[in-house]
Amino acid sequence: MKKENLSALETPHLRSDAFDYVRKAHQMETAEDYVEMIADLIAEKGEARVVDLSEGFGVSHATVNKIILRLNKEGLVTNRPYRSLFLTSEGEKLAKMCKERHDVVYHFLRALGIDDRTAHLDAEGVEHHISEKTLTAFKKFLKKNG
Amino acid sequence: MKKENLSALETPHLRSDAFDYVRKAHQMETAEDYVEMIADLIAEKGEARVVDLSEGFGVSHATVNKIILRLNKEGLVTNRPYRSLFLTSEGEKLAKMCKERHDVVYHFLRALGIDDRTAHLDAEGVEHHISEKTLTAFKKFLKKNG
DNA sequence: TTACAATTGTAGCCATGGCAACAAATTTGA
DNA sequence: TCAAATTTGTTGCCATGGCTACAATTGTAA
Numbered sequence: 001m002k003k004e005n006l007s008a009l010e011t012p013h014l015r016s017d018a019f020d021y022v023r024k025a026h027q028m029e030t031a032e033d034y035v036e037m038i039a040d041l042i043a044e045k046g047e048a049r050v051v052d053l054s055e056g057f058g059v060s061h062a063t064v065n066k067i068i069l070r071l072n073k074e075g076l077v078t079n080r081p082y083r084s085l086f087l088t089s090e091g092e093k094l095a096k097m098c099k100e101r102h103d104v105v106y107h108f109l110r111a112l113g114i115d116d117r118t119a120h121l122d123a124e125g126v127e128h129h130i131s132e133k134t135l136t137a138f139k140k141f142l143k144k145n146g
Numbered sequence: 147m148k149k150e151n152l153s154a155l156e157t158p159h160l161r162s163d164a165f166d167y168v169r170k171a172h173q174m175e176t177a178e179d180y181v182e183m184i185a186d187l188i189a190e191k192g193e194a195r196v197v198d199l200s201e202g203f204g205v206s207h208a209t210v211n212k213i214i215l216r217l218n219k220e221g222l223v224t225n226r227p228y229r230s231l232f233l234t235s236e237g238e239k240l241a242k243m244c245k246e247r248h249d250v251v252y253h254f255l256r257a258l259g260i261d262d263r264t265a266h267l268d269a270e271g272v273e274h275h276i277s278e279k280t281l282t283a284f285k286k287f288l289k290k291n292g
Numbered sequence: 293t294t295a296c297a298a299t300t301g302t303a304g305c306c307a308t309g310g311c312a313a314c315a316a317a318t319t320t321g322a
Numbered sequence: 323t324c325a326a327a328t329t330t331g332t333t334g335c336c337a338t339g340g341c342t343a344c345a346a347t348t349g350t351a352a
Contacts, residue, residue, distance in 0.1 A: 016204030019179070022271045023340090026172070030309075033165070050330060058162030063310055065331065070308080082317055082330055112283045122280050125168045129271030137258045169310090176339075196300060209340055211301065216338080228300055228347055 022129065029128045030067060032098045033057070035076055038085055039095035047084040101135060102127045108138040111145050168275070175274045176213060178244045179203070181222055184231055185241035193230040247281060248273045254284040257291050 037056050041048035050068070054061040068085065071077040076091035087095060105127045109119040130138070183202050187194035196214070200207040214231065217223040222237035233241060251273045255265040276284070 016202060018267050018270045019203045021267060025271060027308085051328085056162060057165045059165075059309085060311060061330070062312080062332080066309070109280060109283075112280075112287060114280055114283055118277055118279045121164050121167060122275060122277050124164045125171060125275030126272050129268060129275065131264055131268050133264045134255060134258075134260055134268050137255075137260055141258065173338080197298080205339085206341060207300065208302080208342080212339070 025128055031071055031074065031076060032094065032128060034067060034071055035087055035091045035095040036098040036102065038077065038087055039092065039099065042087075048086075049084050053085075098127070101130065104135055104138050104142070105130060107142055107146060111142055171274055177217055177220065177222060178240065178274060180213060180217055181233055181237045181241040182244040182248065184223065184233055185238065185245065188233075194232075195230050199231075244273070247276065250281055250284050250288070251276060253288055253292060257288055 034053065037053055038048040041052050041056075045052070050061050050064050053064045053068075057064070068077055068079055071091070072079055075088055076094060078086045078088055102123055106119050106123040109122055110116070114122070180199065183199055184194040187198050187202075191198070196207050196210050199210045199214075203210070214223055214225055217237070218225055221234055222240060224232045224234055248269055252265050252269040255268055256262070260268070
């Protein structure tokens with residue numbers, strides 16, 4: 001995972017690099033989902049707790065804890081024992097980027113005529129795999145058809 | 147992974163189910179990528195060998211071997227020691243579905259103005275996360291703008 | 293044929309992200 | 323206050339998909 005985010009990945013030139021690209025992107029999805037959820041929770045409820053993430057993602061608190069430890073190590077999240085979670089400035093930057101991208105994908109799907117729930121579901125899966133170029137194309141489409 | 151493919155997954159109703167949905171889809175991506183690649187290789191070169199997959203995905207042959215064992219167990223691939231690989235009818239069905247979906251996503255991105263290489267890259271990442279409904283909307287868009 | 297190259301298989305290691313079970317800390321309510 | 327409920331932490335297990343290193347088989351060319 002390192003510190004790089006998606007946009008920092010080198011653009012692939014070989015055919016097999018396409019899969020490598022997707023693999024690296026995968027390794028970042030969890031981080032992106034978590035910082036985005038933490039940012040949302042802080043915005044909506046004032047704080048983000050392990051139990052909120054556990055419920056939000058539908059996984060055990062043990063799993064959340066393990067992932068938080070990793071995100072801490074990677075400099076995206078700060079946490080003190082038995083206290084609520086915070087984002088580092090790095091984490092906040094990532095969260096903001098993710099939220100914007102998520103919103104673009106969601107509204108793009110809506111503009112295509114997809115129903116609300118499906119748009120939310122598909123956006124969740126798709127958002128991590130959209131390049132800057134495609135994101136720009138989505139925005140362009142939204143300006144004309146949004 | 148089981149036998150179900152994406153379309154067989156239950157449609158989620160809870161918020162956390164969206165992530166569960168994505169997780170299950172993730173577990174199927176490898177299977178989909180492999181059966182699709184195997185089908186392509188058989189169509190283009192007459193046979194699919196471990197070394198071809200290894201090169202195609204840019205991973206070691208040991209990794210390919212391990213995954214092939216799993217796909218065999220799951221009834222998607224048949225293999226005999228030191229021989230080339232084949233798809234079961236189940237595997238072929240999945241491969242066909244994947245190829246069609248991949249092509250739709252690729253052409254959709256092209257129709258949006260995305261350049262060839264980016265369209266290929268993004269399609270690779272996105273194709274596994276597209277619902278039937280969204281796929282249908284993509285097709286509809288292609289009829290009007292393709 | 294027979295050695296060498298290429299391919300495939302196997303073993304053992306790693307990190308990630310699942311889980312249950314148990315331990316510890318914090319919060320809450322009587 | 324203090325016992326109970328909730329939350330959080332820890333441990334140890336599992337499967338997946340990476341890898342290297344080494345073994346075995348197959349293919350090839352001399």
